[in-house]
Amino acid sequence: MAELAADQHVRYIVTVEKKKDSFESLVMEHIRLNGAYWGLTTLDLLHKLHAVDAAEVVDWIMSCYHPESGGFGGNVGHDPHVLYTLSAVQVLCLFDRLDVLDIDKVADYVAGLQNEDGSFSGDIWGEVDTRFSYIALCTLSLLHRLHKINMQKAVDFVVSCKNLDGGFGAMPGGESHAGQIFCCVGALAITGSLHHIDRDLLGWWLCERQCKDGGLNGRPEKLADVCYSWWVLSSLIMIDRVHWIDKEKLAKFILNCQDKENGGISDRPDNAVDIYHTYFGVAGLSLMEYPGVKPMDPAYALPLDVVNRIFLRK
Ligand code: GRG
Numbered sequence: 559m560a561e562l563a564a565d566q567h568v569r570y571i572v573t574v575e576k577k578k579d580s581f582e583s584l585v586m587e588h589i590r591l592n593g594a595y596w597g598l599t600t601l602d603l604l605h606k607l608h609a610v611d612a613a614e615v616v617d618w619i620m621s622c623y624h625p626e627s628g629g630f631g632g633n634v635g636h637d638p639h640v641l642y643t644l645s646a647v648q649v650l651c652l653f654d655r656l657d658v659l660d661i662d663k664v665a666d667y668v669a670g671l672q673n674e675d676g677s678f679s680g681d682i683w684g685e686v687d688t689r690f691s692y693i694a695l696c697t698l699s700l701l702h703r704l705h706k707i708n709m710q711k712a713v714d715f716v717v718s719c720k721n722l723d724g725g726f727g728a729m730p731g732g733e734s735h736a737g738q739i740f741c742c743v744g745a746l747a748i749t750g751s752l753h754h755i756d757r758d759l760l761g762w763w764l765c766e767r768q769c770k771d772g773g774l775n776g777r778p779e780k781l782a783d784v785c786y787s788w789w790v791l792s793s794l795i796m797i798d799r800v801h802w803i804d805k806e807k808l809a810k811f812i813l814n815c816q817d818k819e820n821g822g823i824s825d826r827p828d829n830a831v832d833i834y835h836t837y838f839g840v841a842g843l844s845l846m847e848y849p850g851v852k853p854m855d856p857a858y859a860l861p862l863d864v865v866n867r868i869f870l871r872k
Contacts, residue, residue: 559806560813562843563821564850567836568606570821571597574833575610582832590633591622595645596837602652602861603840603852612653619646620658628660628667629681639681640668644693647700651864656701665703668694676711687728688719692741695748696858700868704749713751716742724759736767736776736789743793747857752797761799764790772807773826783825784815784835787842792856795845805846812839 574582575597586593598615601607622630622642629638630646643664650656671679671694678690691712698704718730719742725734726742739760746752767774767790773782774790787808794800814827815835822831823839844854844861855865 559810560816560818562813562840562848562850563816563818564604566818566821567816567823567840568601568604568609568821570817570831571600571833571836572609586833588632588636589642591619591630591642591645591649592632593833594619595648596833598649598652599860600833600837600840602864603844603854604850605852607652612655615649616653616655616658619649622646625660625663628663628665637681638667640671640678640690640693640697641680643668644697647697648858648860651700651860651868654864654867656868659701661701661703665698665701665706668697669703669706672707672712676708676713676715678712688716688726688738688741688745689728691716692745692748695745699748700858709749713746713749713754716745717751717754720754724756724761724763734763734777736764736774736786736793739764740789740793743796744857744859747796755797757797757799761794761797761802764794765799765802768803768808772804772811774803774808781826782811784812784823784842785825785838787812788838788845788859791842791845792854792859795856800845809843809846809848812842815839 577583601609621634624631624638627638630642631638632642673679677686678694679686680690695712698706719726719732721727721734723734726739727733727735728738746754767786769775769782771782774786775782776786791800794803815824817831823836824831825835840851841854844851845856853862855862858865
């Protein structure tokens with residue numbers, strides 16, 4: 559089996575960050591904070607977080623903060639949204655620098671996006687999606703502020719998005735999709751509500767995502783994509799059914815998507831690499847206990863030592 563080209567991936571991540579006028583940097587302009595989470599978490603998983611200047615990163619993160627609302631934008635001067643707020647909190651967790659936050663202000667921003675039916679909007683414009691339920695619960699939990707929301711209603715909304723096939727969609731009645739399943743299972747794991755899941759039924763749907771090439775897809779009839787290594791495996795781990803996947807075939811698929819010379823991982827073999835698939839490829843390998851990669855927490859999507867530091871120190 560091919561090996562993980564860890565040094566090349568580290569070099570790729572550090573250079574993407576520096577090449578501000580590259581194609582990848584330009585298309586990621588509006589989601590830069592999200593990209594920072596993907597890149598920096600990958601560096602940490604590969605034991606190389608020190609390859610970047612922590613103080614510089616923290617200053618930049620805080621330049622995306624909106625003190626009036628308490629939320630973070632995807633880049634300097636961009637509007638606040640829960641997705642970037644979670645990324646900011648996650649990156650600050652990586653560097654153990656939550657101390658720079660006005661924690662109650664940030665938590666109030668997130669809690670203020672909860673709707674009457676328990677769902678969460680992504681920002682003031684109101685779009686509702688189970689992604690935002692997960693993001694809100696994950697952020698508030700990392701900040702030790704879950705008590706600021708109506709947790710029962712938050713759980714009830716997620717459960718109302720469960721389908722007959724055992725999966726979950728973006729809204730009640732929405733098609734089951736591995737990305738949304740991660741969000742709903744993660745939300746239920748964080749709130750201690752996994753008993754709402756039929757583990758065998760969902761485990762069966764999730765393990766059917768493994769394609770002949772060893773990779774995982776996000777829903778029936780679709781092509782495998784490296785990112786589903788994370789969305790599917792993390793969900794299977796949370797419901798204790800990860801042994802239903804052929805891990806060796808999946809690891810081989812991920813490793814075949816590497817650019818072994820210049821670093822980076824793509825969605826499928828021979829495609830162009832990007833930072834999103836590099837993160838989810840390495841994260842997937844972490845969930846399969848690949849040697850040299852730090853273990854990850856499947857619910858918080860952060861290295862396990864970072865999550866332990868947050869919850870054991872409290
Ligand atoms: C902290 C890891 C972490 C996540 C934050 C944003 C978020 C919460 C979760 C997103 C979950 C999600 C919906 C992932 C799927 C992303 C994806 C590859 C969508 C592509 O959808 P299609 O329809 O692709 O283009 P398929 O593969 O179905 O053809």
